[in-house]
Amino acid sequence: MIHRGDLTIPTKGRGTYDITQDVRDIVQKSKAREGLATVWIAHTSASLIICENADPSVRRDLEAFAARLVPDGDKLFSHTAEGPDDMPAHVRTVLTQTSIGIPIVDRELALGTWQGLYLWEHRTSPHKRHVTVSVIGE
Numbered sequence: 001m002i003h004r005g006d007l008t009i010p011t012k013g014r015g016t017y018d019i020t021q022d023v024r025d026i027v028q029k030s031k032a033r034e035g036l037a038t039v040w041i042a043h044t045s046a047s048l049i050i051c052e053n054a055d056p057s058v059r060r061d062l063e064a065f066a067a068r069l070v071p072d073g074d075k076l077f078s079h080t081a082e083g084p085d086d087m088p089a090h091v092r093t094v095l096t097q098t099s100i101g102i103p104i105v106d107r108e109l110a111l112g113t114w115q116g117l118y119l120w121e122h123r124t125s126p127h128k129r130h131v132t133v134s135v136i137g138e
Helices: 020-030 057-069 086-095
Strands: 002-011 015-018 034-041 046-052 099-105 115-121 127-137
Touching: 002 015, 002 020, 002 115, 015 057, 020 034, 020 115, 020 127, 034 046, 046 057, 046 086, 046 099, 046 127, 115 127
Parallel strands: none
Antiparallel strands: 002 127, 015 115, 034 099, 034 127, 046 115
16 A cells, blocks of 8 residues: 655744654554655755654754854855855755655554654745655555
């Protein structure tokens, strides 16, 4: 059995957005007991992460680390067509991931107790991000 669901996630700018429940809802609609949910984001300046879901300071710390690692306006970059956060957003996406596979066990995402699935917006301005969830299972 194959099932697909699509999400449009409005962002308010740079930061993490919890999409765990949205993906769970698609898995539930699929009726798969066992299988794999592949979550994919169709963008080059936003990514997906599985991260600590209990303490939001973890995600703030990740953002602070990314800002230090790939600062906006770095003179290293020539690709600045859409502003000083343009190329840093692309680098952040390449360093993280645009696709995540999560096992489905007993009709549920097999995430750990403290794990959540997040869209990580790397641009400073608001966007509408498109995520596809493909479920393969039985």
